[in-house]
Amino acid sequence: MFSKLKKVLLHSGYQVILTRNISKHEPKAIACGVKGYILPDNLKIFINKSFGVNDRVITLIHELLHEIHPSKSEYQIDKLSNKIFNDLNVSQLGFLQFFVMTPIEIHSMLKSNQLAY
Numbered sequence: 001m002f003s004k005l006k007k008v009l010l011h012s013g014y015q016v017i018l019t020r021n022i023s024k025h026e027p028k029a030i031a032c033g034v035k036g037y038i039l040p041d042n043l044k045i046f047i048n049k050s051f052g053v054n055d056r057v058i059t060l061i062h063e064l065l066h067e068i069h070p071s072k073s074e075y076q077i078d079k080l081s082n083k084i085f086n087d088l089n090v091s092q093l094g095f096l097q098f099f100v101m102t103p104i105e106i107h108s109m110l111k112s113n114q115l116a117y
């Protein structure tokens with residue numbers, strides 16, 4: 001399942017946008033609560049950056065699943081995204097975290113790992 005998510009993320013042309021204005025009315029958005037939404041017509045996924053990084057990863061998985069399974073219900077998507085998140089290994093988690101972190105967060109993470117100069 002992760003490889004399918006990765007493929008969609010890298011090859012579908014979707015842009016992941018971190019925002020704090022998730023409540024802003026978007027008529028064409030698939031409503032997913034306050035954590036994020038997807039605009040399939042515009043190839044955009046919005047993620048609420050007010051939440052922690054792992055919450056954002058679950059949201060990213062959730063929105064990508066809407067693209068992969070357009071007919072699944074919000075409840076089914078939620079269940080599946082939690083299952084996929086729990087099954088991620090460390091490198092898969094790191095891969096997805098990279099898409100939902102701000103440049104400043106990435107920099108401070110690298111710095112704390114002594115990988116940045």
Ligand SMILES: [Zn+2]
Binds near residue numbers: 031063
């Ligand atoms: Zn949703």
